[in-house]
Amino acid sequence: DPLPDLDFAKDFYAKYDAKEILGKGASSVVRRCVEKSTHKEFAVKIIDITNEGDGSLIMENQRLETLKEIQILRLCAQHPNIIELHDSFESETFMFLVFELCKKGELFDYMTEVVTLSEKRTRQIMRQLMEVIAFIHSKMIVHRDLKPENILLDDNFNIKLSDFGFAVIVAHDEDIDTGELFGTPGYMSPESIKRSMYPNVPGYGRPADMWAAGVIMYSLLVGSPPFYHRNELRMLRMIMEGKYSVSTADFQDISETAIDLIKKLLVVDPKERLTAKEALQHPFLARKDKMREGFD
Ligand code: ADP
Numbered sequence: 001d002p003l004p005d006l007d008f009a010k011d012f013y014a015k016y017d018a019k020e021i022l023g024k025g026a027s028s029v030v031r032r033c034v035e036k037s038t039h040k041e042f043a044v045k046i047i048d049i050t051n052e053g054d055g056s057l058i059m060e061n062q063r064l065e066t067l068k069e070i071q072i073l074r075l076c077a078q079h080p081n082i083i084e085l086h087d088s089f090e091s092e093t094f095m096f097l098v099f100e101l102c103k104k105g106e107l108f109d110y111m112t113e114v115v116t117l118s119e120k121r122t123r124q125i126m127r128q129l130m131e132v133i134a135f136i137h138s139k140m141i142v143h144r145d146l147k148p149e150n151i152l153l154d155d156n157f158n159i160k161l162s163d164f165g166f167a168v169i170v171a172h173d174e175d176i177d178t179g180e181l182f183g184t185p186g187y188m189s190p191e192s193i194k195r196s197m198y199p200n201v202p203g204y205g206r207p208a209d210m211w212a213a214g215v216i217m218y219s220l221l222v223g224s225p226p227f228y229h230r231n232e233l234r235m236l237r238m239i240m241e242g243k244y245s246v247s248t249a250d251f252q253d254i255s256e257t258a259i260d261l262i263k264k265l266l267v268v269d270p271k272e273r274l275t276a277k278e279a280l281q282h283p284f285l286a287r288k289d290k291m292r293e294g295f296d
C-alpha cells in the first residue's frame, strides 16, 4: 500500500540540499545534491510523475515506470560499472532517485571534446561496456537505451552505465513485442524498428543492446555515427538494411581487428550478432595493452 509513503518530498529536502542542474530528460531533471548529515555529494534524478498529459492513468504509468527503474537498478546493484542508487523518495508529484555522482559527466561530452578516441582508449571503454552488458544480460535485463548520453564517467574515467528508464526484464530474446519505438533513432536495432512497423515480425531482446554497442564503438573510433540521415525515415531504412560505410577515409587509421568487431556487432540478423560474452573473446577486446596489464 503506497499511501503512507506519499509525502516523502519533504523528506528528500530534509536530508539533502539540491544544487545546480546536471542534465535533463523528457520527464526528469538531474541535479547535484549534498547529503546534509555527511556533506557527501550525489546526483538526484527528479521525475515529474504528473507531467505526461492530464490522464491519471498515464500519471500512474510514469510512477510505475519509475518503480520498475528502481527495481531493475536494485537487481543491478554492486556492479562496479553500473551507477549506484543510494536512496529514493516519492511524493504525490515527484519521485527522487539519489545516485552516486559522476563528476566527469557523460561519455557523450567526452567524445565531443576529443572527437575520436585511440584504439587503446576505445578498447578500455568497450571492454567495460561489454562486461556490464554481459552482466545485465545474464540477468535477462535489456537496457534498450544504450548511448553515450547514458554512459557516465567516474573520476578515473571508468564507465558507469545509467538511465535504466527503458530497461526491461525479458523471458527470451524475442520477448519485447511493443509496437512502439523505444530509445534514440541512431542507436535503434533493425529488429526493433521492423517490429514497430510490421506486426508480424518477431519481438526483440538482448541483441538490441549489442547493436547499440556497435554504434557506440563505431562512433568512438570514427568520430561520427554509422547511420545518419537528416530524414529520419531514411535513416531508419539504412539501419534496417545495415547500410553503413567502412571503406571511407574515416577508416584509414583503424585496424582490421577493430573493424572486424564493429562488423560482427552491426549485423542485421540479431541471431547472427555477437553476444556480449562473445564480444569479450574477440581479439580486439581480449588483447591486453602493456600499460594496463596490471589492471586486467
Ligand atoms: P533521462 O531518463 O531523463 O534521460 P538520465 O538518467 O539519463 O535521465 O539523466 C539525464 C542526464 O543527467 C544524464 O544524461 C547526465 O547528463 C545527467 N546525470 C544523470 N545521472 C547522473 C549522475 N549520477 N552523475 C552525473 N550526472 C548525471
Ligand code: MG
Pocket (backbone or CB within 6 Å): 025, 149, 150, 163
Ligand atoms: Mg538518459
